[in-house]
Amino acid sequence: MSALRRILIVIGLLAGTIPALAQDGPRRIETTENADYFGFDLRTVRDIGLEQCKAACLDDRQCKAFTYNVKAGWCFLKSDYNTINPFVGAVAGRVVSGGEPDLGSAPDLAFVPASLLDEARAYRERTIARNSGASGGASQYIALAKSANAEGDMDGVIRFYAMAAAADPAQSLLWRELSRGSLAYETQDANMIRSLRSVAISAAINAYQASRTASARADSLAVLGEALERAENWRPALSAYRASLEIAEVPALRAAYDVLRVTHGFRVVDNTVDADGETPRACVQFSEDLVAGEDYSGYVSIDGAGDVAIETDTRQICVDGLAHGQRYRLVLRQGLPSAVDETLEAPVELSLYVRDRAPSARFTGSNFVLPAKSRLGIPLVTINAPTADLKLFRVGERALARIISGSEFLRQLESYSLESIAQDVGSPVWEGAIDIANEPNREVVTSIPVDTLLPERQPGVYVLSAVPLGDKSESWDVRATQWFVISDIGLTSFAGEDGLSVFLRSLETAEPIGSVSLTLLARNNEILGEAVTDADGRATFQPGLIRGQSGLAPAALLAKGPDGDFVFLDLTRGGFDLSDRGVAGRPSPGGVDVMAWTERGIYRAGETVHLAALARDGQAEALADLPLTVILQRPDGVEDRRLVSSGEDLGGHALAIDLPGNAMHGAWRASLHTDPKRPAIAEVSFLVEDFQPDRIEIELDAGDAVVSPDVPAEILVTGRYLYGAPAGGLATEGEIVLRHSRA
Numbered sequence: 001m002s003a004l005r006r007i008l009i010v011i012g013l014l015a016g017t018i019p020a021l022a023q024d025g026p027r028r029i030e031t032t033e034n035a036d037y038f039g040f041d042l043r044t045v046r047d048i049g050l051e052q053c054k055a056a057c058l059d060d061r062q063c064k065a066f067t068y069n070v071k072a073g074w075c076f077l078k079s080d081y082n083t084i085n086p087f088v089g090a091v092a093g094r095v096v097s098g099g100e101p102d103l104g105s106a107p108d109l110a111f112v113p114a115s116l117l118d119e120a121r122a123y124r125e126r127t128i129a130r131n132s133g134a135s136g137g138a139s140q141y142i143a144l145a146k147s148a149n150a151e152g153d154m155d156g157v158i159r160f161y162a163m164a165a166a167a168d169p170a171q172s173l174l175w176r177e178l179s180r181g182s183l184a185y186e187t188q189d190a191n192m193i194r195s196l197r198s199v200a201i202s203a204a205i206n207a208y209q210a211s212r213t214a215s216a217r218a219d220s221l222a223v224l225g226e227a228l229e230r231a232e233n234w235r236p237a238l239s240a241y242r243a244s245l246e247i248a249e250v251p252a253l254r255a256a257y258d259v260l261r262v263t264h265g266f267r268v269v270d271n272t273v274d275a276d277g278e279t280p281r282a283c284v285q286f287s288e289d290l291v292a293g294e295d296y297s298g299y300v301s302i303d304g305a306g307d308v309a310i311e312t313d314t315r316q317i318c319v320d321g322l323a324h325g326q327r328y329r330l331v332l333r334q335g336l337p338s339a340v341d342e343t344l345e346a347p348v349e350l351s352l353y354v355r356d357r358a359p360s361a362r363f364t365g366s367n368f369v370l371p372a373k374s375r376l377g378i379p380l381v382t383i384n385a386p387t388a389d390l391k392l393f394r395v396g397e398r399a400l401a402r403i404i405s406g407s408e409f410l411r412q413l414e415s416y417s418l419e420s421i422a423q424d425v426g427s428p429v430w431e432g433a434i435d436i437a438n439e440p441n442r443e444v445v446t447s448i449p450v451d452t453l454l455p456e457r458q459p460g461v462y463v464l465s466a467v468p469l470g471d472k473s474e475s476w477d478v479r480a481t482q483w484f485v486i487s488d489i490g491l492t493s494f495a496g497e498d499g500l501s502v503f504l505r506s507l508e509t510a511e512p513i514g515s516v517s518l519t520l521l522a523r524n525n526e527i528l529g530e531a532v533t534d535a536d537g538r539a540t541f542q543p544g545l546i547r548g549q550s551g552l553a554p555a556a557l558l559a560k561g562p563d564g565d566f567v568f569l570d571l572t573r574g575g576f577d578l579s580d581r582g583v584a585g586r587p588s589p590g591g592v593d594v595m596a597w598t599e600r601g602i603y604r605a606g607e608t609v610h611l612a613a614l615a616r617d618g619q620a621e622a623l624a625d626l627p628l629t630v631i632l633q634r635p636d637g638v639e640d641r642r643l644v645s646s647g648e649d650l651g652g653h654a655l656a657i658d659l660p661g662n663a664m665h666g667a668w669r670a671s672l673h674t675d676p677k678r679p680a681i682a683e684v685s686f687l688v689e690d691f692q693p694d695r696i697e698i699e700l701d702a703g704d705a706v707v708s709p710d711v712p713a714e715i716l717v718t719g720r721y722l723y724g725a726p727a728g729g730l731a732t733e734g735e736i737v738l739r740h741s742r743a
Helices: 002-013 051-058 112-130 136-152 154-167 172-183 190-210 212-230 235-247 251-264 397-405 415-425
Strands: 030-035 041-045 065-069 074-077 083-097 268-275 283-287 300-303 309-312 315-318 326-333 350-355 360-363 370-373 377-383 385-398 427-437 443-449 460-468 480-487 490-496 499-506 517-522 527-532 538-540 554-560 566-570 593-598 608-616 628-631 639-645 652-658 666-673 683-688 696-699 718-722
Touching: 002 030, 030 051, 030 065, 030 385, 041 051, 051 065, 112 154, 112 190, 136 154, 136 172, 154 172, 154 212, 154 360, 172 190, 172 212, 190 212, 212 235, 212 251, 235 251, 235 443, 283 326, 283 350, 283 443, 300 315, 360 460, 360 517, 377 460, 377 480, 377 718, 385 415, 397 415, 397 460, 397 554, 397 566, 415 427, 415 460, 427 460, 480 566, 490 554, 490 566, 499 554, 527 538, 593 666, 593 683, 608 628, 608 683, 628 652, 639 652
Parallel strands: 370 480
Antiparallel strands: 030 083, 041 074, 065 074, 065 083, 268 283, 283 315, 300 326, 309 315, 326 350, 360 377, 377 443, 385 427, 385 460, 460 480, 490 499, 499 538, 517 527, 517 554, 554 566, 593 608, 608 652, 628 639, 628 666, 666 683, 696 718
16 A cells, blocks of 8 residues: 555545545634625625625525625625636625635636546436436445445445435535545455546546635645646646645654655656767756747756857757767756746756767768769768778669669669669679778768779660678668669650650760660660650650559660760659749730739828730730729728720830728739720739838948857948938947857
């Protein structure tokens, strides 16, 4: 039996050798001047005095409080009370009886999840409905529950306390004893345990909501905390215990709360050190969210570090700017706040070690065409690796369709995939190691001489893998992988309704390359078509060849020059589609093309808008004598006016639109029509706002924009009026934001 469980059972025994629910002591009224109890209106009695209002409330057993309007003589009887508000000329009264003062309706349990509150409400309704036909009273069922408890019959305890609570649901004590009985029930049945925990939580919530005195409310919260703890709802359990202790300090409950606070309250749960970045960082993880916007630098100290930066995330604090191979002592100070109104109870000291970066290797990009007539080198980026093992494989031209149609092409490969290339679709070409001028914990770029690895090249694509010395990754982890071909042929294709147009140029000279054989391969490796480029470096494949489906869909375009130069183009990858980048252009205007504009985009009420337009035909020739109707709409969509322009001057239109002094603010729209009954052929929008046009242009020059704490920074501010003159003699003020640089 847990210590807290023993505490709660003792509290239960002390709280009630439960009386036979004797009636409360004499009822009396306590009043507060110039105050009002908000809500819970029961009924209203008019044209009576204050003493009569008090008597009316005392005579009605449902009345728990009232508000009396002195001037009107109205008495507002209340079925309950909670919030008291200031109200001049009113008297707030509440009913109290012998014993503890009545606290009124219990505040909401904001820390309890809504699902548990709904479940408690439903449980209360079910309990009352299930026992609605019982003939006994609450006192009778309490006696039966006590007898069952003496006999060790916990089923009877729960059953009879539930019947007692149903008979008098306003009695907080009955719900508390029902919750305690559910907590005391011992069983090995997992389903039964879950059901009992649910009953304990629901009954405790109902006990709290029915409580009206300090002792009852504190006891209900203590029982609720125990029930939530049993269900491993740690955060609500802590909140329930804390709320109980705020009402009444109980040493045993305080001790139990402190134990739970240490194990499941706001605390440090872990710490990590990221040593593989260029600038190491250490992070401390917490059990709860931190306060958004809080400056935590004052709560963190780290010995052995120079200039560091403190960063805060949702549940962690990170220290940037550490050094590899160093040890640090990080201290989180007592009182560090959280978003759950808890702080660190004691300082937390952590000993951290930042190891050297793990050996690693990578290639710099996915570009896989190396110009044949330049120095051939593939850059390999390594960290803490004096050497790297290299393996080179080749996939022949006849296996390209297979490798392209799969999922491995141009991707980083693990050991199994590299072995599959060597055994199934390609062959090993070279294997060896390369020495690296290693610098501890820094990236080192080493050029791998492809000419040395491949003195003689064959058509196909090559795959180069690198593993640094000291690599401890698993075989299923990806290796640094570079796909490449070596060629002077630059290949571009355009697919359209006229087929597949192919253009070849030299990567060295950009001149067209003719007499190059082209082969169009399908996914199933069949040859769909062949062609040879002309003197302009162009060749075309018929449309039907690129419309195949499934296995006959185009997969690759192979190009082989007369000198053995080879390159290919992957046709399974999406081409460049820039339509979502704002370059698709506007729809074709047809026979009439009108461009309209205003001299600026924003105006003030009362100003004149100068609208201009040009009308052209499909050949960009001027359309003279073409009348245009301009429909001007306000921001609310209501038509403001219509204007007609004849367009006699070579299709040019110029209109001056005077805005009224009370013009509606917002976006106005002018639509231009050749026929007002048909859609607009052009539109232009402008804003009407209260604004002050810019008169001065300011330029700032901070030099290299990097400042040192030890060197004064100079920022040049240059101001000129927009009409050209220097803006001299003006006071200047601004805001400077400095950010820590990791460089």
